[in-house]
Every structure is written in structure tokens, then in C-alpha cells.
Amino acid sequence: MILDPQAERFILHFGEMGGRWGVNRTVGQIYALLFLSPEPLHAEEIAETLKISRSNVSMSLHELQSWRLVLLSHKVGDRRDYFESPKDVWEIFRRLVEEKRKREIDPTLTLLRSILMEQPEDAREEYEHQRIAAMLELIELATGWFDEVQDLPPETLQSLMKLGSKVQKVLGLVGKVRKSVKLSGDQHD
Numbered sequence: 001m002i003l004d005p006q007a008e009r010f011i012l013h014f015g016e017m018g019g020r021w022g023v024n025r026t027v028g029q030i031y032a033l034l035f036l037s038p039e040p041l042h043a044e045e046i047a048e049t050l051k052i053s054r055s056n057v058s059m060s061l062h063e064l065q066s067w068r069l070v071l072l073s074h075k076v077g078d079r080r081d082y083f084e085s086p087k088d089v090w091e092i093f094r095r096l097v098e099e100k101r102k103r104e105i106d107p108t109l110t111l112l113r114s115i116l117m118e119q120p121e122d123a124r125e126e127y128e129h130q131r132i133a134a135m136l137e138l139i140e141l142a143t144g145w146f147d148e149v150q151d152l153p154p155e156t157l158q159s160l161m162k163l164g165s166k167v168q169k170v171l172g173l174v175g176k177v178r179k180s181v182k183l184s185g186d187q188h189d
Helices: 005-020 025-036 043-050 054-066 089-117 123-149 154-163 165-187
Strands: 071-075 078-084
Touching: 005 025, 025 043, 025 054, 043 054, 043 078, 089 123, 089 154, 154 165
Parallel strands: none
Antiparallel strands: 071 078
């Protein structure tokens, strides 16, 4: 497979970004290649296209499978495994967030909860306890929000995301209305 300049730039960039996302360069490049490919590819095609070793391809594909970012398929009469990226970008996003949560957020929640089970012994530990409780509350709030929106249809989620700062304006207005209603209620008491 010969890459056009646009695909090559995209693949190289994903390789560079891989390190920032916690995977190596090859994993990022293979994922980008599979993302752009209209057809599933076998490991030899990937190795030849990206000019990397077959063993490096195998290890990288294994990593991508552990993230659930590649799908395995077969062709009649062909013993090779073929790989492709899910086609729906929203499904890719959901899988990434779910895997990040499972690998990073859930262990953090477990640790924070276990720390908060211990009773503070002095003022310093009480302060630390309060800070950890605030962190736990924030992470639980964020993960709770994700749990609620992850089942939304992609169109609804996309519309919600496109609202951007409009949501903030509505929430700001709602906060002012609540404060105004509370103040006027206090005057009648």
C-alpha cells in the first residue's frame, strides 16, 4: 500500500501523539493507518506500508486490541488475521473513554475511597482528608456525568457538545434566577 502525503502526515502525527497518550509511536501509527483504511489489513500489509518489523506490528496490534480500538476479522480461504478500526468515530470515542476510565479513573477512585475509610489523627491529616474528599467528589461527579451521557445517541451527544459556551450561559442564567427566587422568598418570611 502506498500512502498519499495527507495520509502520511496523519499517520506520522498520530505516532508522535502516541507518546503523549501513553502508547508508543508504532501503536499510534498503526492505529492511524487502520483508521484511514477503507478495508481491513493484515499484519504483513501494515508492516510493509509503515516499514516496521512484523514483530513490532504484532505487539502493537495486541496493545490496540487490549484498548478495544481494533476489530479482528477473517476472509474465506485466508488464514491471516485482518484488522480494522471501528468506523463510527463516536464508538471510538466511547471505547477510549471507557478504557481510560477502567485503567486510570477506577483505580484512583478505589484508592481515594480506601484512604477516606481511615480516620485522621491530627489537624494535618484532617486537612489532607478534606482535600482527598474534595478530589473524590469531583471525580465521582465527572464519572457520574459520563455514565449518564454515554448512552445518549451520537446525534444527541454531538448536539450537546456543539452547544459549548451556550450551556454555560444557560447555567449562569439559571443560577441567577435561583438566587433571585431565593432572595424574594426570604423577603416574604
